[in-house]
Amino acid sequence: MAKETKYGLTSLKKDFPTDESCLEFVFDNLHSRECSCGGTYSLLKGRKKFQCSKCRFQIAPAAGTIFHKSDTPLTLWFHALWVFSNAKSGISAKEMERQLEVTYKTAWRMLKLIREALGKDFTRLGGDVETDSAYFGGKGDGGEYNVRQSTVMRSKALVIGAVERGGRVRTKVVERNSAVEHGKFLEENVDPLFGTRLMTDSTSVLDNAARGYERFMVNHSRKEWVRGDVHINTMESFWSHVKRSIKGTHKAVSKQHLQGYLDAFAFQWSNSRNDRRRFAVLLGTVLLASRV
């Protein structure tokens, strides 16, 4: 017997065999079957709309979702979401094109829309939260005596991140390593209340930014990496996982698209344990994203 946590292509085809079954799922996630007039909504045969049995009001459930304005059948969209959900090291448009047997342009567009939808989760992190920043991309090194240091740094992208231990990850590509950027990021992504403990290194850029948080520091410059349960090792393993995966799957990612890729990795990281749950979370997030 297959484990409850597994969710293979067979399960997907069984749960969502037709475009109609996908559309029923979308409708039930966003609307109620019961109309306020007392009637009941059902799918109009051969149309992408539901109609009330009494007042005849019509609802097109895919409107406003990432499935809207797309000639791609819903079963293919669900298949793309399933592939995405299972791609633990990320997925390139080329690979999506191959797996779905669609054009490169279609695969690229689907991936872009899925990544954008993932960036729209606004509930803040809490509990034990680690924050840190990292540089991505750029070519070459600083050269002898670091004479090229400033040129190299300019071509790199700076990313601030925060991770709940055993939970979710948030990242943001920012312009500069400033107290303002860190402060804004923390305010948007980490809840200062409800017993949140913010774990950081001793960087002074956070001195103002982390005000209002209960802050716990390790002093990396004094080679202190862990003190009791104070460390930012989770955040650091997220950075190295993403860097390794980008190298392996995408070779390189432009600054412009980096945020979308980071959101995809954050999704994988946050839901790594259970295939079935991860697919359900992805479907739910993608549908909810259409409403904001």
Ligand SMILES: [Zn+2]
């Ligand atoms: Zn009605």
